[in-house]
Amino acid sequence: MELVRDCLTTLLLALGCLVAVTGGVGMIRLPDFYSRGHAAGKTDSLAQVLIMAGLLLQVPSHPDLAMNAGPRLVMIAVFILFTSPIATHAAAKAAHLSGLEPWTKDGGSRD
8 A cells, every 4th residue: 555655656746847847848938928927827736736746645654744744735735726826817917917918920919
């Protein structure tokens, strides 16, 4: 049972790291603020929740942490799931209200 838990933990942590790296690559490669914000917002939330889930699987194997760490990890994951998309939306709305135009295929902004 412990081997299965360790394998699942490793898988979740590796997936979380892969998603985070993918978001970082998206931040570098995408052309404008809105696309970068989309890449960062989506991958950031998913990567952090996957990492939290991987850590949560290890809580039962450490009895001194089981009482405090489990509920805290769940609260952090829920907090991230609510706040990260809201922060991304607020940043995109602020950019839109300040007049930042999205990138278009011809290399300029829309008219």
